[in-house]
Amino acid sequence: MATIIVLDDVMDAGVLIKRILERKGHSVDAFTEEEEALAHAKAHAPDLAILDIKLKKMTGVEVLEELKKASPGTRVIMLTGYPTIETARQCQRLGAADYCVKPIDKDELEDKVEKVLRG
Template identity: 75%
Template sequence: MAHILVLDDVVDAGILLKRILERKGHQVSVFSEEEEAIAFARRNNADLAILDIKLKKMTGVEVLEELKKISPDIRVIMLTGYPTLETARESLKHGANEYCVKPIDKEELEMKVEDVLAQ
């Protein structure tokens, strides 16, 4: 299965995603700090990153750009509790594969993760 990096400034949200994805057999590393997630990506090869758009110090799109510099092939799903067409377009323009709206629907997340990993 896949190695997935999850970055959400709300620790409990990241842990929830970890539980859902580990039940599907994935290895999941959860972060609430942008720098830690980026440093992890430099040292480890993740297949997929799930990034919240609203973070503490950077935006999810800025983290997406950094991850793409480190690993151009990494697949990315963006999360947001504040969906707008502008954030969706910006995310996709910078290389995100998919976009999910919070609160996360478990089945939708599982389906999108499966679809993105199959790309």
């Protein structure tokens, strides 16, 4: 299965996603700090990153940009509680494969992860 990182400023949200995806057989690391998630991605080149748009120090869009420089092969799904067309377009332009709206729907998340990993 896939190696996945999750970056969300709320640890409970990251842990929820981690549990959902680990039940599907994936190896998941959850982070709340942007620098830690980026360092991990640079060292381990995960198959997939799930990034919240609202973070502590950076935006998810900035993390997406940095992640794509460090690990161009990593696929990305963006998360947001505040969806806008502008943000969705910007994320896709920077290389995000999909977009998930909070609160997280387990089935939707599993479907999107499966679809993105298949390419």
